Structures are given as structure tokens and as C-alpha cells.
Amino acid sequence: MKVTKQHIEDENKKNISSQENGFKFLSDTLALKGHNVNAILSKLSEFQVAIPSWALGAGGTRFGRFSFYGEPSNLEQKLEDIGILHTLTQTAGAVSLHIPWDIPSDYRAIKQQADALKIKFDSVNSNTFQDQKNEKESYKYGSLSNISQAVRDQAIQHNLDVINIGNKLGSKSLTVWLADGSCFPGQNNFQTAFQNTQNSLKDIYKRLPEDWKMLIEYKPYEPNFYSTVIQDWGTSFMLANECGEKAFSLVDLGHHLPNSNIEQIVSILMLKGKLGGFHFNDSKYGDDDLTVGSIKPYALFLIFNELVYGIENNPQNPDLAWMIDASHNVKDPLEDLIQSLEAIQEAYAKALLVDQKALKTAQLENDVVKCQEILQGAFRTDVRPLLAAARLKTGGAINPLESYRNLKIRAGLITERGKNTVATGL
Numbered sequence: 001m002k003v004t005k006q007h008i009e010d011e012n013k014k015n016i017s018s019q020e021n022g023f024k025f026l027s028d029t030l031a032l033k034g035h036n037v038n039a040i041l042s043k044l045s046e047f048q049v050a051i052p053s054w055a056l057g058a059g060g061t062r063f064g065r066f067s068f069y070g071e072p073s074n075l076e077q078k079l080e081d082i083g084i085l086h087t088l089t090q091t092a093g094a095v096s097l098h099i100p101w102d103i104p105s106d107y108r109a110i111k112q113q114a115d116a117l118k119i120k121f122d123s124v125n126s127n128t129f130q131d132q133k134n135e136k137e138s139y140k141y142g143s144l145s146n147i148s149q150a151v152r153d154q155a156i157q158h159n160l161d162v163i164n165i166g167n168k169l170g171s172k173s174l175t176v177w178l179a180d181g182s183c184f185p186g187q188n189n190f191q192t193a194f195q196n197t198q199n200s201l202k203d204i205y206k207r208l209p210e211d212w213k214m215l216i217e218y219k220p221y222e223p224n225f226y227s228t229v230i231q232d233w234g235t236s237f238m239l240a241n242e243c244g245e246k247a248f249s250l251v252d253l254g255h256h257l258p259n260s261n262i263e264q265i266v267s268i269l270m271l272k273g274k275l276g277g278f279h280f281n282d283s284k285y286g287d288d289d290l291t292v293g294s295i296k297p298y299a300l301f302l303i304f305n306e307l308v309y310g311i312e313n314n315p316q317n318p319d320l321a322w323m324i325d326a327s328h329n330v331k332d333p334l335e336d337l338i339q340s341l342e343a344i345q346e347a348y349a350k351a352l353l354v355d356q357k358a359l360k361t362a363q364l365e366n367d368v369v370k371c372q373e374i375l376q377g378a379f380r381t382d383v384r385p386l387l388a389a390a391r392l393k394t395g396g397a398i399n400p401l402e403s404y405r406n407l408k409i410r411a412g413l414i415t416e417r418g419k420n421t422v423a424t425g426l
């Protein structure tokens with residue numbers, strides 16, 4: 001199943017006049033306000049978000065999983081799906097692999113396929129939250145934090161293997177997310193668990209290639225429900241500092257206790273030059289992994305506002321690894337990802353419209369009302385014609401979701417791959 005240039009041209013013909021009208025109105029309005037529309041379009045085109053290899057099949061919960069059929073069952077097919085997303089949206093030019101689910105059998109072939117689809121290999125994810133076949137030790141009671149040296153050594157070695165695999169594909173960072181923690185008070189000694197984790201991470205860090213980063217993800221709870229070793233940004237920040245300058249914190253939007261001020265966390269991590277990566281999703285209650293922007297779009301915009309500020313004002317912070325980390329239980333995964341990609345671009349575009357100079361002036365005058373007006377003025381702008389214009393510039397679809405449906409892509413995938421597909425992953 002392939003989306004061709006011709007497909008997109010035919011699709012775009014249907015929408016071109018309304019797009020041109022909408023874009024003209026918006027770009028004239030923005031230009032009058034002093035915005036450089038072309039600069040915004042270039043920034044939108046440059047903003048690429050990695051798709052995790054495990055998001056292309058239906059997720060499911062511990063109660064069950066309902067397939068969407070035609071899902072990819074190997075790495076080649078996962079790349080094909082991302083290729084479809086990227087052709088339509090022009091913003092999914094990267095993949096984030098998960099080891100051991102995605103070990104390539106033929107590295108050259110996989111690299112060639114990815115190159116042809118214009119997909120880069122972003123951060124590689126290790127997995128020490130499940131036991132793997134043929135492994136001696138079990139992670140039931142933790143991995144890098146385990147009280148047993150043998151278990152820790154196995155988990156360290158796994159991370160080194162993941163770096164090795166990523167290196168062959170051109171990845172430049174390792175993402176570590178640990179399920180380690182405890183389910184009941186007294187089960188673990190907090191200090192021992194933390195120290196073991198720190199020492200293990202340092203062992204991995206020592207063997208990180210010169211031009212690589214280590215991204216340390218935090219999460220307050222789940223799968224452990226009493227304590228998690230790397231529970232919050234502060235813990236991840238401490239560990240990153242202990243490891244060294246190539247180690248950073250990774251923020252997953254769903255990994256905060258209710259009502260946390262994520263935009264403030266993002267802002268201060270960037271000030272300290274320690275924000276390395278980002279996992280996008282949305283949530284109502286916990287780590288719900290819902291479609292980006294589907295529940296709290298204003299919060300997403302405020303986070304992007306800090307990211308834009310940080311990108312412009314914090315040269316001490318490196319370029320970030322962007323990834324969608326969502327799970328698709330009741331939607332076609334590809335449709336869900338198209339919606340997420342659109343929501344990310346929308347929040348980014350709105351953040352680019354914030355008049356930073358005017359905001360600073362209003363802040364210096366303690367004009368609280370004006371500050372709010374500036375932020376909400378940007379948030380209330382309908383930027384969708386801008387996103388479509390950015391996509392058009394590089395050959396994407398004016399309306400990716402509509403084209404995905406018109407081109408009957410899921411039906412095509414089912415014909416090709418059959419109904420009895422089981423995606424590897426969560």
C-alpha cells in the first residue's frame with residue numbers, strides 16, 4: 001500500500017480553492033500584525049515528530065484488545081505505515097524503535113527502505129519492563145534498581161545492546177524508561193533502589209558513543225502502584241546530572257500527577273539545559289495515552305509556548321527528540337496518529353504566534369490582563385490553513401485525514417496483510 005504523488009495531487013484538487021481562500025485571509029491578518037508568515041511555514045515544515053514502532057497496531061488494555069486488522073507485523077511493514085503517515089502529513093519523518101520488538105534482520109535493507117521513505121531513526125527505546133525469551137534473570141522485582149547484581153548486569157547489557165543496534169541505523173540517543181518500583185510499603189528500600197539505579201545508569205552512560213544522548217524518562221506510578229524509582233522530573237534531573245552532560249530528562253505528558261504544571265517543568269529544565277526529549281499524548285486521569293490535544297489543548301499550547309521560548313532563548317539546551325507516545329484502543333491507529341500530528345503542529349503554530357516582545361512588556365508592567373490576552377489571542381487563532389500551507393509546500397495533503405479515508409488506505413492494508421494481524425508491542 002503506497003500513497004503516490006498523483007494520489008495526493010488528485011486529492012488536493014478537491015480542497016485547493018477553500019485552502020487558498022482560508023490561507024489568504026489568515027496570512028493577510030497575520031502579516032498586518034507583524035508576523036513573518038514564511039518563517040512560520042518553514043518552522044512548521046522542519047518540525048518532525050517520531051512515530052514509535054509500537055503505536056501502529058491497536059493497543060488495548062489489560063482487559064482486552066480489539067484489532068483494526070491490516071496492522072503491521074514486522075519492522076518493514078511498520079516503516080511502510082510511517083511512510084504513509086509522512087507522505088500525507090509531511091511531519092512524521094522519523095521512527096523510534098523498541099528493542100527487542102524491532103530488531104532488524106537486515107540492517108542495510110531497513111536503512112534503504114527508511115531512506116527511500118525519508119524516515120530517520122530517532123531515539124531507540126530499551127525494554128527492561130518485560131522478561132524476554134532466553135534471558136536468564138527476571139525483571140519481576142526491578143531491572144536497573146534490582147537488589148541482585150546479576151539482574152542489574154543483564155539490564156545494563158541489554159541497554160548496551162540497544163545502543164549498538166541504534167548505532168547501526170543512525171540513531172543518536174537511547175531512551176530509558178524503567179518500570180522499577182514497588183507495589184507495597186516496605187517492599188523496597190528507597191535509597192538502595194535509587195542508588196542501584198544511579199550506578200546502573202552510570203555504567204550505561206560510560207559506554208554511550210561520543211555523539212549520543214541518554215534520555216531518562218520519569219513516571220509517577222504504573223506498573224508499580226506504591227512507589228516508582230524514577231518518579232518525577234526532579235529524580236530524572238538528579239540522575240541526568242549524576243551521569244553527565246550527555247544525559248537529559250525526558251518529559252512524557254501523561255507522566256504527571258493530576259494538575260501538575262507541566263509547562264513550568266519544561267521551562268525550568270530548558271533553562272538548566274537538561275530537557276532532551278518529549279513524548280506527546282493526552283490524558284484525563286493518568287497515563288491514558290490518548291490522542292494529543294484531545295482533552296487539554298490549551299495546556300498543550302502553554303507547553304509549546306515554553307518550548308518555543310526555550311528553543312529561542314536557551315542555547316544551553318540541545319535539540320529535542322520528539323515522539324508521539326499514544327495507544328489506540330478504539331480508533332484506527334493511523335487515523336489517530338494523523339490527528340495527533342495535526343494537534344502538535346497546531347499547538348506549535350499557535351505558540352509561534354505569541355508576541356514575545358509584547359508579552360515581556362506586559363509582564364514588566366505587571367499588566368496581568370494583557371498577558372492573558374496575548375496568550376489567549378494566539379491560542380484562539382484558527383491556524384489550520386497555515387498547517388495545510390506548510391504541508392502543501394513539501395507535497396503533502398491539504399487534509400490528510402480526509403485523503404486517508406478517500407484513498408481507502410486501511411482497506412488496502414487489510415487486503416495486503418489480511419485480517420489476522422497482531423502487532424508486536426504493548
Ligand code: AOS
Binds near residue numbers: 054098177217252
Ligand atoms: C511508559 O509508560 C512510557 O510512556 C514509555 O515511554 C513507553 O510507552 C514504553 O517504553 C513503551 O516502550
Ligand code: ZN
Binds near residue numbers: 325
Ligand atoms: Zn513515554
Ligand code: ZN
Binds near residue numbers: 219287
Ligand atoms: Zn507512558
